[in-house]
Amino acid sequence: MSEKDSSRFADLDDIDRAILIEIERDGRVSNTELAARVGVAESTCHKRMRALTSAGAIIGFRAEIDPEAVGLHLEALIAIRLQAHARGNLHRFQYYLESLPATRRVYFLAGDRDFLVHVAVRDAQALRELVADTISVREEVAGTTTNLIFEHAPRRHG
Secondary structure, rough: OOHHHOOOOOOOOOOHHHHHHHHHOOOOOOOOHHHHOOOOOHHHHHHHHHHHHHHOOOOOOOOOOOOOHHHEEEEEEEEEEEEEHHHHHHHHHHHHHHOOOOOOEEEOOOOOOOOEEEEEEHHHHHHHHHHHHOOOOOEEEEEEEEEEEEOOOOOOOO
């Protein structure tokens, strides 16, 4: 993150930060409950939520679905190292990874790997096809390492 990016939210105060923490814990909290939790009037809370969204501090609201509920029984992390010549257009490759139906999240990394991709697929065969027949065959890819996810703990705050 550049210095410009890190100062983007420098004007947020303790109430703004408390609102962000609370809605990250529970994105479905009502405005009434949120206002009570952070100690402000409902109208103030509503205005601050709108301002935080406009400023980009709140990226969006979405439901997080258990992949198994939609038939995706296998999750994995795929670390990808790109060819040196491919590093000139990282954004194009990141967009490609994000467009894959199995992709849940894409992380751009520092270190010996360039990307880490969290995927969910129906079974081991689908994972093999994704890695061997879809990602690894791209000319930009120098190598991949795949790790199965046995389970992950829910995110805890506090």
